[in-house]
Amino acid sequence: MTAAAPEPKANMGTPVPRYDAAAKVTGRATYAADMPLDNPAYAFLVTSAIAKGRIDRFDLDDARRVRGVIEIVTHENAPKLKESKLFSNGGYAGTTIQPLKSVEIAHDGQIIAVIVAESYEAAREAANRVKVSCTVSAPSATFDSPGATTAAAKGQNAQFKEDPKVGDFAKAFEEAEVKLTAAYDTPAQHHNPMELFTTSCAWMGDNLVIYEGSQYVYGLKNGVAEQLGIDADKVRVVNPYVGGGFGSRGSMTPRTAIIAAIAKRLNRPIKLVPTRDQGFTITTYRAETRHEIRLGASRDGRLVALRHAGFEVSSRPDAYCVGGTKTTTRLYACPNVDSLVSIVRADRNTPGFMRSPPEVPYLFALESALDELAVKLDMDPIELRRINDATNEPIDGKPYTSRSLMACFDEAAKAFGWSQRSPQPKSMSDGDWLIGYGCAATCYPTQMAPCAARVRLQRDGRTRVEIAGHEIGTGAYTIIAQTAAERLGVPLEKVAVFIGDSDLPPAPVAGGSNSTASTCSAVMMVCDQIRQRLLKAVMPSDSLADKAKETVGISPAPSTQAAKSDRPLDIEKAFDALGVGIVEEYGEWKPDGAPMDSFTAMHRGQPRFVGGHQMKDKIAYAFGAEFVEVRINRFTHEIRCPRLVGAFAAGRIMNSRTARSQLMGGLIWGMSSALLEATEIDERYARYVNDNLADYLVPVNADVPGVEVIMLSEQDDHINPAGAKGLGELGNVGTNAAICNAIYHATGQRIRRLPVRLENIEV
Amino acid sequence: MRPFSYQRATDPDMAVQALGAAAAANNPVTKALVQPLAGGTTLIDLMKLDVMRPAAIVDINPLARGWSAIEPKSDGLRLGALAKMSDVAAHAEIERNYPVIADSLKLAASAQLRNMATLGGNVMQRTRCSYFRDVSYENCNKRSPGSGCAAMDGVNRMHAVLGVSDQCIATYPGDFAQALIALDAMAEITGKAGTRSMPFAQLHKAPGSTPDIETTLQPGELISAFSIQGRWPRSVYLKARDRQSYEFALSSAAVALDVQDGAIRDARVALGGVATVPWRAREAEALLKGQEFDEALARRAADAAFAEAKGRRHNSFKIALGKRVVARALQQAVTMEI
Numbered sequence A: 001m002t003a004a005a006p007e008p009k010a011n012m013g014t015p016v017p018r019y020d021a022a023a024k025v026t027g028r029a030t031y032a033a034d035m036p037l038d039n040p041a042y043a044f045l046v047t048s049a050i051a052k053g054r055i056d057r058f059d060l061d062d063a064r065r066v067r068g069v070i071e072i073v074t075h076e077n078a079p080k081l082k083e084s085k086l087f088s089n090g091g092y093a094g095t096t097i098q099p100l101k102s103v104e105i106a107h108d109g110q111i112i113a114v115i116v117a118e119s120y121e122a123a124r125e126a127a128n129r130v131k132v133s134c135t136v137s138a139p140s141a142t143f144d145s146p147g148a149t150t151a152a153a154k155g156q157n158a159q160f161k162e163d164p165k166v167g168d169f170a171k172a173f174e175e176a177e178v179k180l181t182a183a184y185d186t187p188a189q190h191h192n193p194m195e196l197f198t199t200s201c202a203w204m205g206d207n208l209v210i211y212e213g214s215q216y217v218y219g220l221k222n223g224v225a226e227q228l229g230i231d232a233d234k235v236r237v238v239n240p241y242v243g244g245g246f247g248s249r250g251s252m253t254p255r256t257a258i259i260a261a262i263a264k265r266l267n268r269p270i271k272l273v274p275t276r277d278q279g280f281t282i283t284t285y286r287a288e289t290r291h292e293i294r295l296g297a298s299r300d301g302r303l304v305a306l307r308h309a310g311f312e313v314s315s316r317p318d319a320y321c322v323g324g325t326k327t328t329t330r331l332y333a334c335p336n337v338d339s340l341v342s343i344v345r346a347d348r349n350t351p352g353f354m355r356s357p358p359e360v361p362y363l364f365a366l367e368s369a370l371d372e373l374a375v376k377l378d379m380d381p382i383e384l385r386r387i388n389d390a391t392n393e394p395i396d397g398k399p400y401t402s403r404s405l406m407a408c409f410d411e412a413a414k415a416f417g418w419s420q421r422s423p424q425p426k427s428m429s430d431g432d433w434l435i436g437y438g439c440a441a442t443c444y445p446t447q448m449a450p451c452a453a454r455v456r457l458q459r460d461g462r463t464r465v466e467i468a469g470h471e472i473g474t475g476a477y478t479i480i481a482q483t484a485a486e487r488l489g490v491p492l493e494k495v496a497v498f499i500g501d502s503d504l505p506p507a508p509v510a511g512g513s514n515s516t517a518s519t520c521s522a523v524m525m526v527c528d529q530i531r532q533r534l535l536k537a538v539m540p541s542d543s544l545a546d547k548a549k550e551t552v553g554i555s556p557a558p559s560t561q562a563a564k565s566d567r568p569l570d571i572e573k574a575f576d577a578l579g580v581g582i583v584e585e586y587g588e589w590k591p592d593g594a595p596m597d598s599f600t601a602m603h604r605g606q607p608r609f610v611g612g613h614q615m616k617d618k619i620a621y622a623f624g625a626e627f628v629e630v631r632i633n634r635f636t637h638e639i640r641c642p643r644l645v646g647a648f649a650a651g652r653i654m655n656s657r658t659a660r661s662q663l664m665g666g667l668i669w670g671m672s673s674a675l676l677e678a679t680e681i682d683e684r685y686a687r688y689v690n691d692n693l694a695d696y697l698v699p700v701n702a703d704v705p706g707v708e709v710i711m712l713s714e715q716d717d718h719i720n721p722a723g724a725k726g727l728g729e730l731g732n733v734g735t736n737a738a739i740c741n742a743i744y745h746a747t748g749q750r751i752r753r754l755p756v757r758l759e760n761i762e763v
Numbered sequence B: 001m002r003p004f005s006y007q008r009a010t011d012p013d014m015a016v017q018a019l020g021a022a023a024a025a026n027n028p029v030t031k032a033l034v035q036p037l038a039g040g041t042t043l044i045d046l047m048k049l050d051v052m053r054p055a056a057i058v059d060i061n062p063l064a065r066g067w068s069a070i071e072p073k074s075d076g077l078r079l080g081a082l083a084k085m086s087d088v089a090a091h092a093e094i095e096r097n098y099p100v101i102a103d104s105l106k107l108a109a110s111a112q113l114r115n116m117a118t119l120g121g122n123v124m125q126r127t128r129c130s131y132f133r134d135v136s137y138e139n140c141n142k143r144s145p146g147s148g149c150a151a152m153d154g155v156n157r158m159h160a161v162l163g164v165s166d167q168c169i170a171t172y173p174g175d176f177a178q179a180l181i182a183l184d185a186m187a188e189i190t191g192k193a194g195t196r197s198m199p200f201a202q203l204h205k206a207p208g209s210t211p212d213i214e215t216t217l218q219p220g221e222l223i224s225a226f227s228i229q230g231r232w233p234r235s236v237y238l239k240a241r242d243r244q245s246y247e248f249a250l251s252s253a254a255v256a257l258d259v260q261d262g263a264i265r266d267a268r269v270a271l272g273g274v275a276t277v278p279w280r281a282r283e284a285e286a287l288l289k290g291q292e293f294d295e296a297l298a299r300r301a302a303d304a305a306f307a308e309a310k311g312r313r314h315n316s317f318k319i320a321l322g323k324r325v326v327a328r329a330l331q332q333a334v335t336m337e338i
């Protein structure tokens, strides 16, 4: 075992190497834009240089003269497409701003023309030669911009149902012995996955194949079919590998249906490769947020009052909302809670999911405020959390299915050396560097959604698993293969996994960290169906009923032991008894409490999530604790983060290697969201300025010399058959607060606005 | 990118001729229809962005045989313009006798870029001003003279506080040029009339009313080498930046001192990340010369270096930062073991 492949503890799967490792490191893994097309034409986008206004006129003469140009599509000649509703209103789209429909421009970088040419180079050159005249209106860029409007999220966004509250906050706050009121800000950020937002479309007769990096092949297939007005079964989305998603590929963007329709018109496959900067405006992003936190506590540190008001920017037509108060109002035991989320509309592209959408900005506020409260109380911040640890969430009083928050704090504190910290700010240094230690909690809801799978077993143990899941870099292939191998009792090498194809049985969107729980639960169930057929062939019928109960169950989860049964199943004998060459099963799994229409919705590309605080009688979250050391140079004020230590508990860890990798990436991203990442907005024009990877800063290796991930053993039998909580979005929550808490410790200066840059440090 | 023709120059005459062919009508050199290609890490980038639109490029890499030598001598140093940043940075004698040069290169860009990029191309790299690099912004005086300056009241955190004009506040982004200017380097220029030598300090031009004219180089001219008199073992390059590697300076200082018996006999101070051109802080040098070093002196020198600085909305912090960087670099140079 190595650091990259930690020794599994109880309830952890073995760290088998990635199923797709060799393909990826040798460049054989084919991403969407690598898919061979027969005689393709190449598309290049022209995007608007203004955020608000109207197109008066195109001058396309120059562009048309470029050799190899086939077609220039603008609003004047664009194919007509049907509208798709926002995903949160029952549609598929990440934005309802439909480009090429009219002369209206609703945001910076909106698609205003598509050039199609015989080569990428010709298309791009022609795009450079397009001249467009516009009538420009003054746009509203962000918070406080003239013309931006603010209204409560409730009532605007179907997915934001309630502002959680309980008790009497106003009175309790008024009477609290110790009070804190503080405001926090987080910036706009963009996912910037390595794979660009490419799309290739090829028609064969009435059937369309789309190659596009997607986190939801069923959603995309159904959404594009809706926009084109064709039967969804005629559309197939294929992407065996996705070069990072982070939420940016969860819902449909307008580009796909446009390219599909143009390919149809030209009767030719089309490949679109947008540029990095176009990616900033043709997809979603994390919008900037503001928070006001009020905390009231007794002198001994018990929280008596908590209020969290959040403000989020969205576009004019769409009320996208992350609404993190659902988490921050439930994280600690506090009898009087109030909250309010508001949406501020500006002339921007519609924001969307970005890795841990609600928790990253909202926990920054809460976990920073808790640290400030600890200072006021002259209390160790870990102790403050211990005092307010909860077994039941305060809003509805439901018990946590499992909660290892304080165990994580204790393990991480030990590994980090928290006891070496002298609590006084500005009390630790090393040469030119002031040193600060800080910590914060992380948590992420455990979510599941209906999922189907098909498994085929042959007499020699060869197994094929088919599921329209997504390999977004997390290790989906690997753990699906592991699950099937373990469940069927066949060697791992004999399992082949097929995912990333909407012709396979539907899986939910790879978002909300639900994939492992959903896909593995479905694969387990279908493997059990196979086992039953085999068992039936070799076992007397009377003992079969018991066996079925033992192997197929939803709650409590059947343990691996039970699945394997006391008597190993002799596959060859069972096949001979059955007299068949192949045993194949298809099955549809849904989590406890999923709604009636779960399976039909699943096929329509609409996930019905169960989990987090929305479970009946219980609440399920994964937890962790993160510790950071920051160093601040006395002279340059440069801020560096030499050590990140996180301890996490997330139910069953399917593979300690892939899980560690997710959590490590999370910690690094968390650091990045505190110190580096921010999309700069030119408020005069409501335009993004640093829309490239040289100016939009993400960490390089030298920024993260020490990252330590500790995984705690945790068993939770109340969530899903796999017993797994999602952890893909756990690692990057809270890190931003831990960093600011450490900066306070290093300098005595409290910074409440991200990202923290050297000019914000005053020492 | 737009179509362009490509030609390899196998000897300097051929290069100069190819470059000069369409030169006459085209001034400044950055807008010349024919551009030399060295490592390409600036040129190709700007061509893809449609900022530079040469009709032809002349690949000068075949000249490397004659133009990439690293030649330390007893009384100085000569560096070929086609030497790679990485080779110069890792050269033992340069590390020993010119740490300011070695460090200015080591702390620049990334390993991959340093392996591609040449010294000549490095000093000719162009500003990173986001508005300059994005042609969808109409107002950029450097790109289109007379169109205005989007950065002046825009996102200008990375922009310059020294040498600015009301036409342009773009920062000269490189690191190595600060070391050159501090050490009074000479640039060897090869053109139609042969090779001439000029002080490196005369290469770059502050924006003034013509921000589109960045250097005194004429179309058809190439930098063939840099040379430096003497040795400067007591020298440092200090660079403050947002991340630990692969990032341009928010503020940097190239400092070289000659300290004898506790007194500063000669002092060289140049500033990066804060000025529109490689910036020599002569006022600071004047204060330092002949003095004994202490912290107060370092602070006075730093103040003098930024006496004329003008901050704007997002970059005013660079004035205080720049002063601390200069003071710290001086301190490091004084106390370094040589």
Ligand SMILES: Cc1cc2nc3c(=O)[nH]c(=O)nc-3n(C[C@H](O)[C@H](O)[C@H](O)COP(=O)(O)OP(=O)(O)OC[C@H]3O[C@@H](n4cnc5c(N)ncnc54)[C@H](O)[C@@H]3O)c2cc1C
Binding pocket: A694, B035, B036, B037, B038, B039, B040, B041, B042, B043, B044, B045, B081, B082, B085, B107, B108, B109, B110, B113, B116, B117, B118, B119, B120, B121, B122, B123, B124, B125, B173, B174, B175, B176, B221, B222, B223, B224, B246, B247, B248, B249
């Ligand atoms: C992401 C990124 C980060 C970077 N970070 C840094 C940094 O931190 N510090 C830093 O200093 N630099 C940095 N750079 C810039 C990099 O160092 C320069 O791009 C490189 O040095 C240019 O050298 P080149 O040989 O590739 O030049 P080219 O791109 O080939 O040429 C640059 C320009 O100079 C002209 N030219 C080339 N050679 C000559 C010559 N001999 N005579 C006359 N004209 C010539 C070309 O025509 C062109 O206009 C960074 C670049 C990138 C892309």
Ligand code: SF4
Binding pocket: B127, B129, B130, B131, B132, B139, B140, B141, B142, B143, B148, B149, B150, B151, B152, B167, B168, B169, B170, B211
């Ligand atoms: S600072 Fe200079 S380069 Fe930048 S926009 Fe203004 S004129 Fe253009």
